[in-house]
Amino acid sequence: MLGSGVAMNRENTGFVWQLLKEEECTDAWLQPFAIHDLLDLPKSVTEDGFRLRSIVVTGQMIDNFYTGVIGRFCQNMMVIYSSNESPRVAVNGPIDGSKPLQAGDVGRPFPGVEIRIVDDIDIPNERGTIGKIQVRSPYAMKEYVGNPQLTKQVFTESKWYRTGDLGKISPEGNLIIVGRENDVISRGCKNIYPGMLESLLREMTAIKDVCVVPVPDKRLLEEVCVCFLSSGQVTPEDVKRFFEQKLFREHTQSSLGEIPTYFLRFETFPKVGNGKFDRKRISLEAVARLGLNKTSTTTDN
Missing domain, CATH: 2.30.38.10 (Luciferase; Domain 3)
Structure with missing residues (x-):
C-alpha cells in the first residue's frame, strides 16, 4: 500500500502506474486526483497492453471526464460513495464507458x-x-x-x-x-452548486481542471467565480462564451440565474491533505485578484 504522500505527488504518477504493473495488480482504489494525473500521462505508457480489471474511485463527485481511463488503463471502473462515519453507502458500476456518466451519479x-x-x-x-x-x-x-x-x-x-x-x-x-452543503454559493435568493458547474466546464476542450468558488458581493451577498487551469491559450472570455453559448442552454432550466460572473485563469490550485482543492485559499486568491472585499460592489474584471 502506497503512502498518500507518494500518490498525491503528480510527479510520481508514472512511478505509481509502473508499480501497479510490476506487482501485477488486478484492481486499484484511486482518488479522483490520481485518475486525473493518469490521464495526463503520455499514450506510450499503456502501449504494452497492461490494463487493470477495475479502478475504484471515491472521495468526491466525479463526472464523465474520469471515464477516460476505461479502455486505456482499465477494463471498467466503479464509483463508491462512503464516509468514515458510514462506509459502503452506494455504488455505481461496473461502468464500461458505453454511455456517459452523469456528474455525481454514485448509483444505488x-x-x-x-x-x-x-x-x-x-x-x-x-x-x-x-x-x-x-x-x-x-x-x-x-x-x-x-x-x-x-x-x-x-x-x-x-x-x-x-x-x-x-x-x-x-x-x-x-x-x-x-x-x-458548505460549498453552496448563495447568490441573492438562488443557490448555486459549484460541483455541477465544474462538471459542465470540464466538457470544454483544453480545460484541465476547474474550481468554482464564492466571492463577496455587496448586493447579492455572494457572486460566482470560475477558477480554471488550461492546457492551451484559453482566456476567461473563451470560458464565459462557452457557458453562454452552449452549456446552460443544454443542461439547465434557469440558465441566466446560474451563469458565473467572474472567470480567472490559474497556473496551479492549492490543495489540502487529502488531495482535494483548498477552496478557501482559492477563493481568497480570487478575491485579491478581483480587488473585492466584503463591502465592495461587484465590478467587471
Missing part, C-alpha cells in the same frame, strides 16, 4: 442501506428535488466516543446520519451528488 445503495433526501428540518423531499442527503446503515458507526454533543449533531433521533452532502434521487433510483 448497498444492501441494507437506506438513503433519503430531506429539507432543512429533516422532512423528506419529493424524488428529483435537491436536498440534504441522510443515510441509515448497519455499517454506520454508533457514536463519537467521548463526544455526545457531536454525535447528536450528526445523527437524528431515528439514527439517520447527516452526511453534509447535497443530492437528489434520479428517476432510475440512483443517488446523484451535487455538492457539499
Whole structure:
C-alpha cells in the first residue's frame, strides 16, 4: 500500500502506474486526483497492453471526464460513495464507458442501506428535488466516543446520519451528488452548486481542471467565480462564451440565474491533505485578484 504522500505527488504518477504493473495488480482504489494525473500521462505508457480489471474511485463527485481511463488503463471502473462515519453507502458500476456518466451519479445503495433526501428540518423531499442527503446503515458507526454533543449533531433521533452532502434521487433510483452543503454559493435568493458547474466546464476542450468558488458581493451577498487551469491559450472570455453559448442552454432550466460572473485563469490550485482543492485559499486568491472585499460592489474584471 502506497503512502498518500507518494500518490498525491503528480510527479510520481508514472512511478505509481509502473508499480501497479510490476506487482501485477488486478484492481486499484484511486482518488479522483490520481485518475486525473493518469490521464495526463503520455499514450506510450499503456502501449504494452497492461490494463487493470477495475479502478475504484471515491472521495468526491466525479463526472464523465474520469471515464477516460476505461479502455486505456482499465477494463471498467466503479464509483463508491462512503464516509468514515458510514462506509459502503452506494455504488455505481461496473461502468464500461458505453454511455456517459452523469456528474455525481454514485448509483444505488448497498444492501441494507437506506438513503433519503430531506429539507432543512429533516422532512423528506419529493424524488428529483435537491436536498440534504441522510443515510441509515448497519455499517454506520454508533457514536463519537467521548463526544455526545457531536454525535447528536450528526445523527437524528431515528439514527439517520447527516452526511453534509447535497443530492437528489434520479428517476432510475440512483443517488446523484451535487455538492457539499458548505460549498453552496448563495447568490441573492438562488443557490448555486459549484460541483455541477465544474462538471459542465470540464466538457470544454483544453480545460484541465476547474474550481468554482464564492466571492463577496455587496448586493447579492455572494457572486460566482470560475477558477480554471488550461492546457492551451484559453482566456476567461473563451470560458464565459462557452457557458453562454452552449452549456446552460443544454443542461439547465434557469440558465441566466446560474451563469458565473467572474472567470480567472490559474497556473496551479492549492490543495489540502487529502488531495482535494483548498477552496478557501482559492477563493481568497480570487478575491485579491478581483480587488473585492466584503463591502465592495461587484465590478467587471
